[in-house]
Amino acid sequence: MxxxxxxxxxxxxxxxxxxxxxxxxxxxxxxxxxxxxxxxxxxxxxxxxxxxxxxxxxxxxxxxxxxxxxxxxxxxxxxxxxxxxxxxxxxxxxxxxxxxxxxxxxxxxxxxxxxxxxxxxxxxxxxxxxxxxxxxxxxxxxxxxxxLPLIENKNTIAVDTAIDFIHQKQGLLSVQELLQIMPFGQKTLETQFKKIVGLTPAKYIRIHRFINLMKQYENKKVNLKDLIYMYDYYDESHFTKDFKSFTSKAPKDFFEEDFSIIVAALKK
Structure with missing residues (x-):
């Protein structure tokens, strides 16, 4: 590949x-x-x-x-x-x-x-x-x-602002922190974010945090145990739960296999 x-x-x-x-x-x-x-x-x-x-x-x-x-x-x-x-x-x-x-x-x-x-x-x-x-x-x-023409309105602008903030924070924030910069309440944020992005804000935050951690790991910047705490996982069991949710495997099993396409993407 x-x-x-x-x-x-x-x-x-x-x-x-x-x-x-x-x-x-x-x-x-x-x-x-x-x-x-x-x-x-x-x-x-x-x-x-x-x-x-x-x-x-x-x-x-x-x-x-x-x-x-x-x-x-x-x-x-x-x-x-x-x-x-x-x-x-x-x-x-x-x-x-x-x-x-x-x-x-x-x-x-x-x-x-x-x-x-x-x-x-x-x-x-x-x-x-x-x-x-x-x-x-x-x-x-x-x-x-x-x-191609684009649909751009107050909702897409607000969701783009939310995404930029999530990226700036590397996923290290809560939905409540996100709401502090939004022009509308939690229910509208949830509805519009899911409609425009395809995921709820909470799920997008979790994914972005996890991908940032994985990129750091694959680029050998910090060891995995230190990254777990840097990215606000309370402990290794909390990280393992998230890891299984996103990869369907425990960390030990995942890192023992050859996922060349994932590694190539994470190292980009």
Missing amino acids: KLTYFEIQKTAHLIEEFYHISYSNKTIPYNTTIIPYGVSSLTFVYCDGQRVSTENNETELKNLVLAGQFFKSYQFSANEVGFSCGISFKPTTLHKLTNLNISKFTNKHVLFEQVHKNISAKLEFIFKNNSNNLIQLFQNLENLLFE
Whole structure:
């Protein structure tokens, strides 16, 4: 498995990253756990043999697939040589592009043409016609996304402000602290945040805190025990509970396995 990121020129306000993932004869069959990152994404799958599975179902990945926000891990497998290209969005981007309630896609993979036929057709045209030139592919995608109209109003502005504050604090805050900078109360914050992002504020905070800890660990900046306390986990059992919630594994079991795609993403 090889994961490559591509430069973002003018859509940094919308896009977290552009990426290309390839699977060779040496790496298939490839099986891994995907943990939640606090983003939604679109992936165009150029080959057969890719699947995702959760506790409830299994989905074959074909063409342009939307991965909504996830609060738990899921399993991914690639059983044939090939590659995929995709876009990870900023937390509010998908709502701004579609004006849809993003919580409808939480913990789901769906064909994007079933979500927004018009935008899907434009994106698919670019994916299909630029597969031999990845730099051009992502430039064309960026040009399209830059030109598409966005839904921006007092609610999206407020949620963006909340997300910026969560990121500044590295997830080390409570919903009550978040409410101190919000122009509305807790019920409205919960409703709008879930609609625009796909997760409640509390879940997004937990994910962001956890991902920040994991990035620090994988980049070898601080040892795991020190990180547990730096990121406001009361003790190791509290951390282990969160860890199992997001990865479906205990820390010891997780770190003994080869999760190359997760490690590559965390080290970015």
